[in-house]
Amino acid sequence: MFPHRHRSRSRRLGRGQDRPDPGRRRPGAVGDIHAEADRTGLSPDQRAAADRACRYLENNAVFVHYDKALDAGWPIASGIVEGTARHLIADRLDITGGRWSVCGAEAVLTLRAVISNGDFPQYWTFHTCRERERLCPAPDQAESDLTA
Known part of the structure; x- marks a missing residue:
């Protein structure tokens, strides 16, 4: 068929x-x-x-x-795409009574994709470094006048 x-x-x-x-x-x-x-x-x-x-x-x-x-050796992958959409989106966002903002849903889906791809350890290292830079910026040494 x-x-x-x-x-x-x-x-x-x-x-x-x-x-x-x-x-x-x-x-x-x-x-x-x-x-x-x-x-x-x-x-x-x-x-x-x-x-x-x-x-x-x-x-x-x-x-x-x-x-x-x-x-040409290209995959016909509609089933793979639908399965991925179900795994990433429907299993999390289609819960009964759940409400999602676009921003919140995007953040959750991005994190689910990172975890599913096996990239979470690298992502978490990157994320913690960026958060540390954002929350605790290094002092600007060029403008500091040291007096003795």
């Missing part, structure tokens, strides 16, 4: 050829989705979601070049 497995179909759609007729079974990923939706007897809401996915693939076939991305 992955679009990149139907390269010739996506190429024809990208050139405006072989536009699918809604009344017939469509080859490729879209056809697979429709066939599975028909076979499983989805509810109207579930079927609407499947139809939206099919419309997206049909309408964006000219932009969806999974075959080229995979040939």
Whole structure:
């Protein structure tokens, strides 16, 4: 059901050829989705979601070049991106009753990203040095007149 497995179909759609007729079974990923939706007897809401996915693939076939991305060795990583967003954002900010200012949410998300990347020890060293400089600035020796 992955679009990149139907390269010739996506190429024809990208050139405006072989536009699918809604009344017939469509080859490729879209056809697979429709066939599975028909076979499983989805509810109207579930079927609407499947139809939206099919419309997206049909309408964006000219932009969806999974075959080229995979040939170039690029990852198709929407699942990775969604998982990261869930881990960084939803797990912390979507708690019941939680309220966040933009500034507070950004600070928490930045810290979660630093921890998740394994960069916390280096960050903490940097942070404590900067805070020490901010709170206890070194005296300006150039302007001090020493008297004996």
